[in-house]
Amino acid sequence: MTYSKYIMPLAMVRRSLEHFGIRPSAAQAEAIQSYAAILLQWNQKVNLTSLRDPSEILERHFGECMFAASAVPITGGRLADVGSGAGFPGLALKIACPELEVVLLESNFKKSAFLSEVVRLLHLDGVDVVRGRLEDFSVRAGYADFVSARAVGNFDRILLWARRALSKDGQVLLWLGAADAKDVSSRRGWRWREPIEIPGSQRRVLLVGRSFPT
Numbered sequence: 001m002t003y004s005k006y007i008m009p010l011a012m013v014r015r016s017l018e019h020f021g022i023r024p025s026a027a028q029a030e031a032i033q034s035y036a037a038i039l040l041q042w043n044q045k046v047n048l049t050s051l052r053d054p055s056e057i058l059e060r061h062f063g064e065c066m067f068a069a070s071a072v073p074i075t076g077g078r079l080a081d082v083g084s085g086a087g088f089p090g091l092a093l094k095i096a097c098p099e100l101e102v103v104l105l106e107s108n109f110k111k112s113a114f115l116s117e118v119v120r121l122l123h124l125d126g127v128d129v130v131r132g133r134l135e136d137f138s139v140r141a142g143y144a145d146f147v148s149a150r151a152v153g154n155f156d157r158i159l160l161w162a163r164r165a166l167s168k169d170g171q172v173l174l175w176l177g178a179a180d181a182k183d184v185s186s187r188r189g190w191r192w193r194e195p196i197e198i199p200g201s202q203r204r205v206l207l208v209g210r211s212f213p214t
Helices: 010-020 026-042 054-066 090-096 109-121 155-165 178-184
Strands: 078-082 101-106 127-131 144-150 166-177 190-192 204-211
Touching (some): 026 090, 026 109, 054 090, 078 155, 109 127, 155 166, 155 204
Antiparallel strands (some): 166 204
C-alpha cells in the first residue's frame, strides 16, 4: 500500500499547527506528515474520520490534540487513550511527547489494525495497541498518569474506569463540547479545572480533572 500521493508539504503541516502554539521539530513534522498520509489512504476504505480536507485533518486532529501537551502539561508518564479510533489524541500526543508511554484502547478490529500500522510505519516505541472493550481491560491502581478520551461519549463509564486506573496525582483529559463539559464538571468525586478553550474552536474545549474520595 502506497501513501505517497497523500503526502502534504511540510510547510503546510507547520502552518496548520502554528495557531495552536505548536512548533514541531523536523522529526515531528515528518511524523505528522506520514501519519496524515496513512490516515488519508486508509480512510478510502475504512471509516476513520469524517474529515477529508488535509488542512482540516491537521488542525482538528493533530492541532487540537497536541495542544494539550502544553495546556495540561504533558511531558512523560503513561497515557491510556480510551476509544482511540484513528489515534487521536493518543498517537498525536505520542508524537508531541516522545517520552510518553501510550496505551491505545480500541474495540474495533479495523481501527486497531490501522493504529498498529501507524505505530509500525512510524517506528514508534512505547506504544501498545489493545483491542477490546474498556470494561474488559483490567488494570492495577495507579496504572496510568493520564486517561484521555475524545468524542466518545458515555463519560460515566470512562470516569469509573479512570478512577481505578489513575495514579494518585493522575489526570483525566476529555475533549468535548462546552455543554457536555458543564455536565461532566458536576460529577461527584472529581475536581475539575476550568474548561480550556481550544484555539480556533467555538464549541470544543479540553476538560482536565483529578479524582478524590467521595
